Amino acid sequence: MxxxxxxxxxxxxxxxxxxxxxxxxxxxxxxxxxxxxxxxxxxxxxxxxxxxxxxxxxxxxxxxxxxxxxxxxxxxxxxxxxxxxxxxxxxxxxxxxxxxxxxxxxxxxxxxxxxxxxxxxxxxxxxxxxxxxxxxxxxxxxxxxxxxxxxxxxxxxxxxxxxxxxxxxxxxxxxxxxxxxxxxxxxxxxxxxxxxxxxxxxxxxxxxxxxxxxVVNNSMKTEKDIITLVTTSNKEAVIKEMKTLGFVQSCKITEKGIEIILEANTTSKLVKNLAKEDFNIEEIYKERKGLEQRYMELVEGGIR
CATH class of the missing domain: 3.40.50.300 (P-loop containing nucleotide triphosphate hydrolases)
Known part of the structure; x- marks a missing residue:
């Protein structure tokens, strides 16, 4: 009701x-x-x-x-x-x-x-x-x-x-x-x-x-996914390759590794490309920012 x-x-x-x-x-x-x-x-x-x-x-x-x-x-x-x-x-x-x-x-x-x-x-x-x-x-x-x-x-x-x-x-x-x-x-x-x-x-x-x-399990659907990539490969080479992918919106080096912002639900495509290029990947995980990320998308006009 x-x-x-x-x-x-x-x-x-x-x-x-x-x-x-x-x-x-x-x-x-x-x-x-x-x-x-x-x-x-x-x-x-x-x-x-x-x-x-x-x-x-x-x-x-x-x-x-x-x-x-x-x-x-x-x-x-x-x-x-x-x-x-x-x-x-x-x-x-x-x-x-x-x-x-x-x-x-x-x-x-x-x-x-x-x-x-x-x-x-x-x-x-x-x-x-x-x-x-x-x-x-x-x-x-x-x-x-x-x-x-x-x-x-x-x-x-x-x-x-x-x-x-x-x-x-x-x-x-x-x-x-x-x-x-x-x-x-x-x-x-x-x-x-x-x-x-x-x-x-x-x-x-x-x-x-x-x-x-x-809100489901303290998380929300977002328009973009944020991926952190930990690699022993040349980071600049990885970033250069990522920027050729149409679904990747931005890449940058952070303290954690390489932060990649990409279209929602395209993480599997990213993993396939990483495997194809044979980069030495130690770890890859999705940053679950949930409501904070969605707020930035809707109210502030984008992810900072």
């Missing part, structure tokens, strides 16, 4: 068009990454998704409800965690959550279940001012999960967290998505975090989605 559907979304602020025909959808149980550089349009898109600003044109549907026409019904299905969750520092974690639970008529049993889900059982009665940034992020996540949303929106959720906090938060989000069958929308500019967390990634730049692609 499609939890979130965005169709041909446009947004103008003054005379400047910020979002230019953005379309994508997020399925139930899917963790969807929204990746792009600062100023690409990520925050503007999120502000439209949560109803803070209206699109100039286009539509947003959440669980079948048009956000423009049925905002209450649509937003009832949404939970969100922004960079710094708003929390009462002088209250305990439990008191913060119970404030929300009373307003939304949520039982204490559901609160306790959510606390367990985010792994705060041992510190939930401490004052929030004593929490680390990672613990505050977990509490903010718990607050957003109390109403059992169908769509969870995370805006730069790991900013400021140390490596341990990032790992913990990632596992909590994956666990929550799996156990509750939520669709999760994650906006970030941190490549490694998106690659390790998401099932699908949309690449946005200058208000335009360049591609929407799947």
């Amino acid at each position: 499609k939890v979130l559907e965005v169709n041909n979304l446009h947004k103008k602020i003054g005379k400047k068009e910020i979002i230019k025909g953005v379309s994508f959808s997020v399925e139930e149980g899917e963790i969807f990454g929204f990746l792009g550089p600062n100023g690409a349009g990520k925050t503007t898109t999120i502000r439209m998704l949560v109803g803070l600003i209206k699109p100039t044109s286009g539509s947003i549907s959440i669980c079948g409800h048009d956000l423009q026409k049925e905002s209450v019904e649509a937003l009832r299905n949404v939970g969100a965690v922004v960079e710094n969750p708003e929390l009462y520092q002088y209250l305990s974690g439990m008191e913060n959550l119970m404030q929300i639970a009373r307003i939304r008529k949520i039982s204490k049993e559901e609160v306790l279940d959510t606390i367990k889900l985010v792994g705060l059982e041992n510190r939930i009665d401490d004052k929030v001012r004593k929490y680390s940034l990672g613990m505050k992020q977990r509490l903010g996540l718990a607050a957003s999960l109390l109403s059992s949303p169908k769509l969870l929106i995370l805006d730069e959720p790991t900013n400021g967290l140390d490596p341990s906090g990032i790992l913990d938060f990632r596992e909590v989000v994956k666990n929550a998505a799996k156990k509750r069958g939520m669709a999760v929308f994650v906006s970030s500019h941190i490549l490694s975090e998106v690659q390790n967390l998401c099932d699908t990634v949309a690449f946005i730049n200058d208000g335009v989605i360049k591609a929407v692609e799947s």
Whole structure:
């Protein structure tokens, strides 16, 4: 089931068009990454998704409800965690959550279940001012999960967290998505975090989605392959020969050996040519740069 559907979304602020025909959808149980550089349009898109600003044109549907026409019904299905969750520092974690639970008529049993889900059982009665940034992020996540949303929106959720906090938060989000069958929308500019967390990634730049692609085993399909070749032959001779091959785009000597950039799925042709020329090859392997490489291809215009 499609939890979130965005169709041909446009947004103008003054005379400047910020979002230019953005379309994508997020399925139930899917963790969807929204990746792009600062100023690409990520925050503007999120502000439209949560109803803070209206699109100039286009539509947003959440669980079948048009956000423009049925905002209450649509937003009832949404939970969100922004960079710094708003929390009462002088209250305990439990008191913060119970404030929300009373307003939304949520039982204490559901609160306790959510606390367990985010792994705060041992510190939930401490004052929030004593929490680390990672613990505050977990509490903010718990607050957003109390109403059992169908769509969870995370805006730069790991900013400021140390490596341990990032790992913990990632596992909590994956666990929550799996156990509750939520669709999760994650906006970030941190490549490694998106690659390790998401099932699908949309690449946005200058208000335009360049591609929407799947992440499989922490890797992605790329337009080019990068091969490293370790050889005892004359490296200049190898490079000269490689440059005669139409599917090879560039060659250079690096600390590892010879780096060869070639068209995707042409590695076997490269190996055949190397064997034919009888070069002394000690090792040949593919550099699996995954999301980083794909980001450079789509957003930055090529591999650096």
